[in-house]
Each structure stands twice: as structure tokens, then as C-alpha cells.
Amino acid sequence: MFTEQIGKRSEKVKNTVERGAVKKFAESIGDMHPIYLDEETGAKSRYGRNIAPPTFPRVFDYGVIDELKLPNKGLIHGEQLYHYERPLLVGEELLCYSEVEDYYERTGSSGKMGILVLSSNGEDLNGNTIFTSRQVVIITEAVRKGLTV
């Protein structure tokens, strides 16, 4: 169903690791550590500034993959992977984009399902990769049928 979309990617979008967004995010996962929030702690740390939690990239705008039309309901998040070259720094700018990495179908106990692998990535303004991530989404039979109608 999404086989033809493999390799398609979004235009890069510039994102800033915003202090306020980091604070709100850290609070929402109950991780109010001074390395994320307190400027003095950040300044004294090896990073010279505050950093962001490892799952913070959930917040970024990765642009839109034009050819990819996903339903907004009925998707199951199966797996999530992050890879970092270094922690994210509060205040830095990143260029973020996403890509359809893979799609395949499998027959399970609840019928045929589609497995979609999407990557979401961030690089600095010089083009160096700072993080990559992959999201494995399971598209159930019911949702697949709804899409083909």
C-alpha cells in the first residue's frame, strides 16, 4: 500500500530547541532536572548550556511527505528508536526532515497488517547529523480497508 512511498522524504524544516518547550516537555515526563532547566547548571556543565531530554525530538516539525497520506486514527506505534551523536543543546537550531524508510505487509492473528517505518532526523545548519530516529507503525486490517475505499 505504501511501497511506492519508500524513499520519499519531506523538505527540511528549521526548528529551534526552545527553552520554554524543553521546560514544558521535561515537566510532562516528570524529569525536572536542573541540567534541562537551570541556566547556571547548564553553564557549569560540560555542555556549557542546558540540554534537552532524549525523547524531546517528538516536539519538532519534520515537514510533510507529500505522497504519504496516513489515517489519523487506528495506527499502532510498535517501536521507537533514537540515535544521538550528542545531546541536543537548548537554543540551537536544527534542520529536521522525515523519510519513509520501509513498508511491508505481514499476516498476523488479527489479519493482514502493514508495517511502516518512518525516520525523523535532525542535522545542524552545517549539515552534520545530530540525531536520527525511527518509528515503526503498525497499520491494522480495518484501517487498511478504510484507506482503499
Add this chain to the structure above:
Amino acid sequence: MTNLAELQVGEPLESIELDPVSRLDLIKYAGASGDYNPIHTIDEEAQKAGLPGIIAHGMWTMGNLAKLFTPYYEAGFIQDYSIRFKGMVFLNDVITLNAELKEKEDQTLKFDVKAVNQNGNEVIKGQVVYTQY
């Protein structure tokens, strides 16, 4: 606080038991992350999706689990964090966060990590590769 450099294979980091999951926790996460899928916040929508009630965002649990490593920010960083979502988290569930050192090679520490509910069921499970400076 455990000294990571002295941690031996098979030893855990200090585990954390979260407060019972509340609707406000999930509303806050929806707002902070931008994930407004209503099965995480609105009962009727969860029921329409065939669920007994609202469920936590998988990424909320994954975000929580990573905080076991936050105190060690001067010693290294999480290079790889991979998670498989295994079970749903419902309102009032009591989630415990665990990490155990599995392998140690030079500067690289590999941990098995998981979040477990009050019935002992794993809700998320995976690995953290921690690179020491």
C-alpha cells in the same frame, strides 16, 4: 547516586516508581509533545477506538523511562535508545522504571530497560546504549 563507571554487569540503576497515571499527566504530555490523538485524553474517543478507557501515549512512558539516566549527564550520554511498545498503560496504573547493566565495553554501557505496571507486566521494553566521555 550510583557511580556509572563502577557499575558491574547485572547491577541495576536505582528504579523509580511513578505516581498513578492521571488524566492531567496525559493532557500535559499531549500539550508538550503536540500529540493530540484523543484516545489519550478523551474517554469517548478511546471507547470508539475499542479501548476500555484512555491510554497513555507510548512516548510518555518512553520519555519517563529515560529519566533514570538524567543524573549522569556529566559522565556520558544516551547514544541509542530503542523501545518496543508491548502493553497499554491505563489511568491509575502504577508504573515502575528499571534499567540493568547488560554489557560493558570500553566507554560503552549497554542497559536493558523496561517499564512495568502494578501487575508485573512489561509495558515497554528496550535498550539504552550509554557512551561515557
